[in-house]
Amino acid sequence: GESVGLHLPTLSVQEGDNSIINCAYSNSASDYFIWYKQESGKGPQFIIDIRSNMDKRQGQRVTVLLNKTVKHLSLQIAATQPGDSAVYFCAEKDSGGYQKVTFGIGTKLQVIP
Amino acid sequence: EPEVTQTPSHQVTQMGQEVILRCVPISNHLYFYWYRQILGQKVEFLVSFYNNEISEKSEIFDDQFSVERPDGSNFTLKIRSTKLEDSAMYFCASSQRQGGEAFFGQGTRLTVV
Numbered sequence: 001g002e003s004v005g006l007h008l009p010t011l012s013v014q015e016g017d018n019s020i021i022n023c024a025y026s027n028s029a030s031d032y033f034i035w036y037k038q039e040s041g042k043g044p045q046f047i048i049d050i051r052s053n054m055d056k057r058q059g060q061r062v063t064v065l066l067n068k069t070v071k072h073l074s075l076q077i078a079a080t081q082p083g084d085s086a087v088y089f090c091a092e093k094d095s096g097g098y099q100k101v102t103f104g105i106g107t108k109l110q111v112i113p
Numbered sequence: 114e115p116e117v118t119q120t121p122s123h124q125v126t127q128m129g130q131e132v133i134l135r136c137v138p139i140s141n142h143l144y145f146y147w148y149r150q151i152l153g154q155k156v157e158f159l160v161s162f163y164n165n166e167i168s169e170k171s172e173i174f175d176d177q178f179s180v181e182r183p184d185g186s187n188f189t190l191k192i193r194s195t196k197l198e199d200s201a202m203y204f205c206a207s208s209q210r211q212g213g214e215a216f217f218g219q220g221t222r223l224t225v226v
Contacts, residue, residue, distance in 0.1 A: 032212060043117075043204045043217030044156060089156065099144060099161035099211065100169050106155060 008087065010108040019077040021107045023090030026071060030102075031095035035064060035075045038106070039086045047075070047088075052095075077109075085111045115139045117218035119205050125224045126195055134190045134221045136205030145188045146206040146215060147180065149173070156204065162188065163211070195225045 013019045025033070031052040036044035050057045050064045050073075057064050063076040073090050087106045094100065118137045126132050138145050147159040160170040162180055179191045188207075192199055202222050206215040 034214075036217075038156075041219075043206075043220050045217065046214050049214065091156075093212065099146060099163075099208075100158045100171065101215070102158065103148075103156040 008106050008108045010110060012110045012112060013080050015080060015082060015111055015113050017080055019075075019080045019084070019109060019111075021075045021077075021088050021109065023073040023075075023104050023107075024071060025073060025090070025092050025104070027092060027094060027102070028071070029094050030092035032093040033064070033066060033073050034091045034093075034101065035062075035073075036089045036091060036103070037084075037086045038089060044089060044103075080109075080111050082111045082113055085109055115216075117205055117207055117216050119203075119218035119221050121221060122219065123222045123224070125226060128197060128225055129194050132192050132195055132223060134192075134203050134205075134223070136188045136190075136218055137186050138188055138205065138207030139209075139216055140186070142207035142209050142216075144168075144208045144211060144213075144215075145180075145182070146208075147190045148204045148206065148217075149201040150204065150220075151201045159190075192223075195223075197225050199223060200225045 034049040035047040038044045048059045048064050061078045065074045087108050089106045090104045091101045120135045145162040148156050150156045158171050160174045161168045181189050202220040204217050204220045206217045208215040
């Protein structure tokens with residue numbers, strides 16, 4: 001039968017506002033986390049990463065926060081722009097694995113002009 | 114800016130046929146990956162490749178799948194005897210170092226009919 005796709009959580013924000021996208025992970029052995037942006041019809045695009053020995057990392061207009069106690073990761077986008085509209089995935093890498101990166105479900109960000 | 118390129122962008126094949134998806138990773142990268150994304154679902158790791166051999170693979174990557182780096186620039190994913198459920202976007206990625214930022218291609222949409 002036809003498989004049903006996941007219903008993506010959607011976050012709608014006004015242009016110029018800050019966006020916060022959240023992600024929960026379950027693998028305590030994960031030591032490296034990445035946020036990817038995927039625009040329609042394109043491959044995932046690296047935004048920012050963070051290692052487990054840090055709890056915050058800042059990039060240009062983006063900040064990633066890591067709370068290992070509750071296994072929570074967030075991506076903050078400052079002054080959200082229409083070009084930020086996309087699906088955002090958090091991804092994690094197990095410290096015991098070579099390269100396997102496990103992606104989360106994704107959050108769809110809609111920026112309202 | 115260097116990028117990962119994938120061909121073809123869309124491949125339609127009949128069930129039971131073999132397909133080869135092609136990728137040209139970024140030239141100075143050493144680690145290569147294949148991921149797939151079934152429509153509406155999350156990105157799933159298939160395999161990683163380093164030093165001319167598979168370094169890690171997922172449960173999805175069974176005997177139906179194989180990867181090859183036939184020359185210094187191409188990285189291919191072969192799917193033998195395709196099934197309907199193989200229909201998905203297949204993304205190639207590469208990174209310069211283990212655990213480093215992975216750059217994704219635009220993907221090949223595989224449709225098995």
